[in-house]
Amino acid sequence: MEIDYLIIGQGLAGSLLAWELIQRDKKVIIVDNNRLNASQVAAGLINPVTGMRFVKSTDVDTLLPSALDYYQNLSLYFKQAFYIEKPMLRLLRNDKEITACTKRFKDSQYKNYLAEIVPTSTGINASHGILKQNNTGYLLTSPLLEALKSYFISLNAYIKTELHYDEISLSPTLQWKNFKPKQIIFCEGHSATQNPWFSVLPFQLVKGEIITALSKHVIPQSILNYGHWFIPLDNHQFRTGASFDRDNINSNISDEVKTKLFESLQQVYPTLTVEQVIKHQAGIRPTTQDKMPFIGQHPHHPEFFIFNGFGAKGSLQIPWHCQNLADKLLNNQTIPQSSNINRYYSLFL
Numbered sequence: 001m002e003i004d005y006l007i008i009g010q011g012l013a014g015s016l017l018a019w020e021l022i023q024r025d026k027k028v029i030i031v032d033n034n035r036l037n038a039s040q041v042a043a044g045l046i047n048p049v050t051g052m053r054f055v056k057s058t059d060v061d062t063l064l065p066s067a068l069d070y071y072q073n074l075s076l077y078f079k080q081a082f083y084i085e086k087p088m089l090r091l092l093r094n095d096k097e098i099t100a101c102t103k104r105f106k107d108s109q110y111k112n113y114l115a116e117i118v119p120t121s122t123g124i125n126a127s128h129g130i131l132k133q134n135n136t137g138y139l140l141t142s143p144l145l146e147a148l149k150s151y152f153i154s155l156n157a158y159i160k161t162e163l164h165y166d167e168i169s170l171s172p173t174l175q176w177k178n179f180k181p182k183q184i185i186f187c188e189g190h191s192a193t194q195n196p197w198f199s200v201l202p203f204q205l206v207k208g209e210i211i212t213a214l215s216k217h218v219i220p221q222s223i224l225n226y227g228h229w230f231i232p233l234d235n236h237q238f239r240t241g242a243s244f245d246r247d248n249i250n251s252n253i254s255d256e257v258k259t260k261l262f263e264s265l266q267q268v269y270p271t272l273t274v275e276q277v278i279k280h281q282a283g284i285r286p287t288t289q290d291k292m293p294f295i296g297q298h299p300h301h302p303e304f305f306i307f308n309g310f311g312a313k314g315s316l317q318i319p320w321h322c323q324n325l326a327d328k329l330l331n332n333q334t335i336p337q338s339s340n341i342n343r344y345y346s347l348f349l
């Protein structure tokens, strides 16, 4: 069967790209092995100002409106809320942080993102004060991926299977099983490190664990950021995480990490009592060495593209980039240099 695009991976990257191309009347097939992926585990946080120096994320002024618009349109289509906007309270840890963020208040470029510094908030242990941030929130990635999966299934556009790279033939025509796509777009998240055509790209994978739990008492309704974070899902249910581990790249969960996450939460929110752990999950972030996405065309096989490397910022970055990649595929629009894999073409032999 002749199709336009074969997309490998139904994480957030593959799903939004497939959705985008289908909206543009392209014939798309999306293949996924149905394993628990980073997108389902992710907290989905969007936090425009991060780090010890309180710096705006790269291109956030462009990426954020695009992401909010995209999720809003998906919500309208599926009649379901996917993006939950909530203020974030960032606990300041020392005088250096107070100085760094006070400096940002004087910079007009930060006015949409930083609200004020307050001494503390009810029940929260904040010795150096709290920075209130605006334009923050989280994406409900699992329900979004479920909704999109059902949509792809309804179009006969979803295949649940493991794609083995040696099943792809390049000549006489590009083919996988009985599909003859014009192009194949690889969106396999961290598994791209096994991809024979793109594994040379400098990924720097980071494992993360995250916990969903229930509290006996009513919990605060802001996102808390204290090195780790706390996200209220309703009046009693919350998520906390995520750990950050570059050395053990696997999907195992550990009691040691769980204890650490709860200890760190207990320090900032001493009165919180955990009644039940609902879920403890681990995932692997497809992070890259230069912290920028890996998007573009293979230098020797123009029929192969990659759409990957969204690290810890997939919710913010993927909507804008999937539209840009669709523009590249359909109208030969350029991919921004900072995320284009042509910056690494010298690594491809």
Ligand SMILES: Cc1cc2nc3c(=O)[nH]c(=O)nc-3n(C[C@H](O)[C@H](O)[C@H](O)COP(=O)(O)OP(=O)(O)OC[C@H]3O[C@@H](n4cnc5c(N)ncnc54)[C@H](O)[C@@H]3O)c2cc1C
Pocket: 008, 009, 010, 011, 012, 013, 014, 031, 032, 033, 034, 035, 036, 037, 038, 039, 040, 041, 042, 043, 044, 045, 046, 161, 162, 163, 164, 187, 188, 189, 190, 191, 207, 208, 209, 210, 241, 242, 243, 282, 283, 284, 285, 286, 307, 308, 309, 310, 311, 312, 313, 314, 315, 316
């Ligand atoms: C603990 C944790 C917390 C995070 N928190 C946040 C956050 O707060 N905010 C944020 O924006 N991001 C966060 N992230 C990062 C976010 O998850 C990623 O940026 C994003 O989800 C990556 O999506 P993806 O589609 O590239 O990869 P994935 O979601 O991993 O999807 C890849 C898909 O490809 C499939 N696949 C791979 N190989 C094959 C094959 N050969 N055949 C068939 N299918 C295949 C996989 O099974 C998977 O379904 C977090 C990640 C983790 C692990």
